[in-house]
Amino acid sequence: MFEISPAEWTAILLSLRVAVVATLVATPFGIALAWLLARREFWGKSILDALVHLPLVLPPVVTGYLLLLTLGRRGLVGAWLADNLGIVFAFRWTGAALACGVMSFPLLVRPIRLSIEAIDRRLEQASSTLGAAPWQVFATVTLPLALPGVLAGMVLGFAKAIGEFGATITFVSNIPGETQTISSAIYSLIQTPDGDSAAGRLVVVSTVIAMGALIASEWFARRATKRLHGN
Amino acid sequence: MLRVDVTKQLGEFSLEASFESQGRVTGLFGASGAGKTSLINIIAGLLRPDRGIIALDNETLDDTSAGVHVPPHRRRIGYVFQDARLFPHLNVRQNLDYGRRMNRLAEDQAQHARITDLLDIGHLLDRRPGQLSGGERQRVALGRALLSKPRLLLLDEPLGSLDESRKEEILPYLVRLRDEGIPMVYVSHDAAELRQLATQIVMLRRGRVTALGGVKVLT
Numbered sequence: 291m292f293e294i295s296p297a298e299w300t301a302i303l304l305s306l307r308v309a310v311v312a313t314l315v316a317t318p319f320g321i322a323l324a325w326l327l328a329r330r331e332f333w334g335k336s337i338l339d340a341l342v343h344l345p346l347v348l349p350p351v352v353t354g355y356l357l358l359l360t361l362g363r364r365g366l367v368g369a370w371l372a373d374n375l376g377i378v379f380a381f382r383w384t385g386a387a388l389a390c391g392v393m394s395f396p397l398l399v400r401p402i403r404l405s406i407e408a409i410d411r412r413l414e415q416a417s418s419t420l421g422a423a424p425w426q427v428f429a430t431v432t433l434p435l436a437l438p439g440v441l442a443g444m445v446l447g448f449a450k451a452i453g454e455f456g457a458t459i460t461f462v463s464n465i466p467g468e469t470q471t472i473s474s475a476i477y478s479l480i481q482t483p484d485g486d487s488a489a490g491r492l493v494v495v496s497t498v499i500a501m502g503a504l505i506a507s508e509w510f511a512r513r514a515t516k517r518l519h520g521n
Numbered sequence: 522m523l524r525v526d527v528t529k530q531l532g533e534f535s536l537e538a539s540f541e542s543q544g545r546v547t548g549l550f551g552a553s554g555a556g557k558t559s560l561i562n563i564i565a566g567l568l569r570p571d572r573g574i575i576a577l578d579n580e581t582l583d584d585t586s587a588g589v590h591v592p593p594h595r596r597r598i599g600y601v602f603q604d605a606r607l608f609p610h611l612n613v614r615q616n617l618d619y620g621r622r623m624n625r626l627a628e629d630q631a632q633h634a635r636i637t638d639l640l641d642i643g644h645l646l647d648r649r650p651g652q653l654s655g656g657e658r659q660r661v662a663l664g665r666a667l668l669s670k671p672r673l674l675l676l677d678e679p680l681g682s683l684d685e686s687r688k689e690e691i692l693p694y695l696v697r698l699r700d701e702g703i704p705m706v707y708v709s710h711d712a713a714e715l716r717q718l719a720t721q722i723v724m725l726r727r728g729r730v731t732a733l734g735g736v737k738v739l740t
Contacts, residue, residue: 420620
């Protein structure tokens with residue numbers, strides 16, 4: 291009944307790899323950006339804020355196309371990276387990870403930013419009067435207190451990344467074993483006459499993964515509140 | 522010796538304070554809104570003066586005309602806030618140890634034991650700040666500031682958030698602390714408190730120093 295075929299496994303494992311890599315690589319950037327948006331005032335802040343949220347409101351196919359234009363093999367940045375560093379995103383699983391990272395970035399940044407904003411700045415002041423340099427304040431007070439938010443952001447970003455479809459298929463196409471994630475596999479299967487049961491299985495798998503991620507995120511959020519209130 | 526000569530505009534409020542203090546415990550006295558907290562925030566380096574000089578012993582900490590501003594973490598000035606501000610994610614032991622770790626000082630068991638004894642907080646070491654009473658929290662905050670080995674200790678109404686009986690609980694510790702010999706600036710709007718603790722008074726009113734001298738100026 292519920293037997294997952296090798297081809298389906300390939301898509302599931304690829305999706306997991308793409309989403310894990312996308313989340314892990316995006317997280318440090320997400321933390322840096324969240325901190326910048328939460329704690330600093332600078333010229334162009336609202337533009338940067340809008341830019342971060344852009345993938346959330348743009349049609350995913352537009353984001354994917356923009357990625358193709360810039361980072362595709364003939365794209366300005368893509369050609370340079372391929373010629374000088376040997377890094378190729380186009381039609382590779384790394385490109386899928388990049389597309390997923392970009393698409394999930396707003397969801398990653400938001401909880402981190404909110405949790406940094408929720409931290410009492412007076413604790414950071416207290417830390418500096420005890421001799422902590424700004425980076426030490428960040429490492430020993432800001433980041434630990436924001437950690438539940440960071441984890442919640444990672445979980446949300448991961449859930450988004452694993453379900454990403456439009457930008458990924460536009461940027462890196464739908465190549466089994468290389469760029470065919472669960473979503474693009476489902477898309478292919480429902481286009482084929484006998485694909486319904488296989489598509490059904492993948493739908494169940496992706497639902498389970500997404501549910502798990504949401505429950506985990508809820509759990510982290512609850513821990514965050516508890517932590518900030520002292521116990 | 523602490524030398525303060527600063528001006529700072531904060532919205533409608535203007536602070537213009539100048540005094541020198543030789544005393545072991547300088548009491549900064551004034552009603553709420555007199556600018557006491559702004560003034561010690563300037564001394565701590567958390568707030569930058571618009572103009573003027575802050576000097577401690579022979580070191581200039583702020584000198585706006587020379588563009589000098591030593592950031593708070595390099596001042597070695599301890600600060601006990603009215604609301605304690607213990608780190609909620611660390612237990613009492615880690616809170617107490619925080620300043621030593623940040624300043625990369627060697628562990629000093631004797632000092633640690635002496636301070637925890639002096640403040641009676643030895644039995645609280647494994648608790649989180651959320652599990653402490655207001656008075657306990659304030660004692661831990663005192664210990665935390667002291668263990669960072671500051672050369673000056675700022676106390677901003679350390680009894681302000683406590684009820685009468687709790688105040689009576691903490692006051693003896695502060696007297697003991699004064700007798701330790703570490704120079705302090707003690708902010709309060711309570712003349713009785715300052716009479717017990719201060720050796721010199723700076724009276725502040727609407728951002729101006731209105732009186733300077735011994736505790737006699739409080740009457």
